[in-house]
Amino acid sequence: xxxxxxxxxxxxxxxxxxxxxxxxxxxxxxxxxxxxxxxxxxxxxxxxxxxxxxxxxxxxxxxxxxxxxxxxxxxxxxxxxxxxxxxxxxxxxxxxxxxxxxxxxxxxxxxxxxxxxxxxxxxxxxxxxxxxxxxxxxxxxxxxxxxxxxxxxxxxxxxxxxxxxxxxxxxxxxxxxxxxxxx
Numbered sequence: 001x002x003x004x005x006x007x008x009x010x011x012x013x014x015x016x017x018x019x020x021x022x023x024x025x026x027x028x029x030x031x032x033x034x035x036x037x038x039x040x041x042x043x044x045x046x047x048x049x050x051x052x053x054x055x056x057x058x059x060x061x062x063x064x065x066x067x068x069x070x071x072x073x074x075x076x077x078x079x080x081x082x083x084x085x086x087x088x089x090x091x092x093x094x095x096x097x098x099x100x101x102x103x104x105x106x107x108x109x110x111x112x113x114x115x116x117x118x119x120x121x122x123x124x125x126x127x128x129x130x131x132x133x134x135x136x137x138x139x140x141x142x143x144x145x146x147x148x149x150x151x152x153x154x155x156x157x158x159x160x161x162x163x164x165x166x167x168x169x170x171x172x173x174x175x176x177x178x179x180x181x182x183x
Contacts, residue, residue: 076122077118077122080118080121080122081115081118083114084111084114084115084118087107087110087111087114088108088111090107091104091107091108091111094107119163122165123165123166124163124164124165124170125163125164125165126161126162126163126164127139127161127162127163127164127169127172127173129155129158129161129162129173129175130155130156130157130158131154131155132154132155133153133154133155134153134154134155134175134177137169137172138162138164138169138172138173139155139162139172139173139174139175139177140162140172140173140174140175141175141176141177142159142174142175142176143176143177144176144177144178144179145157145176145177145178145179146178146179146180146181146182147178147179147181148181149178150178151178152177152178152179152180153177153178153179154177154178155173155175155176155177155178156175156176156177156178157175157176158173158174158175159174159175159176160173160174161173162174
C-alpha cells in the first residue's frame with residue numbers, strides 16, 4: 001500500500017503530457033522561455049524608446065530655457081539702471097527749466113553714484129588707476145606726459161574709468177602716464 005501512495009497516479013498527468021517524450025517537454029519549456037524572453041525584450045525596447053523620447057523632450061526644453069536666459073540675461077541690470085536714467089532725464093528737464101549750475105552738478109553727481117552702485121551690485125568694480133603704476137593688463141595708455149614730479153609709468157590722468165567684473169576686465173582704464181622728460 002505504501003508503494004501505491006508514492007506512485008503518481010495517471011489522473012495527475014494530462015493525457016498530452018503523458019504522451020510527450022522528454023525531448024518534447026524540454027522543447028516546449030524552451031519555447032515558453034523564448035516567448036518570455038521575447039516579451040521581456042519588447043518591453044525593454046519600449047522603455048528604451050520612451051527614454052529616448054523623454055531625453056529629446058528634455059533636451060529641447062533645456063535649449064529653449066537657455067535661449068530664453070540669453071535673451072533676457074540683461075533684464076536685472078536694465079531694471080536697476082532705470083531709476084538712474086529717470087534721474088538723468090529729470091536733470092536735463094531741470095536744466096531746460098533754468099535750474100542753477102550747482103544744483104545740476106549735484107543732481108548729476110547723485111546719478112553717477114546711482115550708476116556706480118548698480119555696477120557694484122552686479123559685481124562690476126572700477127579699476128584703480130590714478131597714481132597707480134601702469135599695468136598693461138588693466139590699463140590702456142593713450143598718451144605720455146614727460147614729468148619729473150612722478151616716477152615714469154605712473155598714471156597721471158584717468159581719461160576713462162575701467163571696470164572689472166569679478167576676475168575679467170570689462171574695459172581697461174584709458175590713462176595718461178608719466179614719462180621721463182627728454183634732456
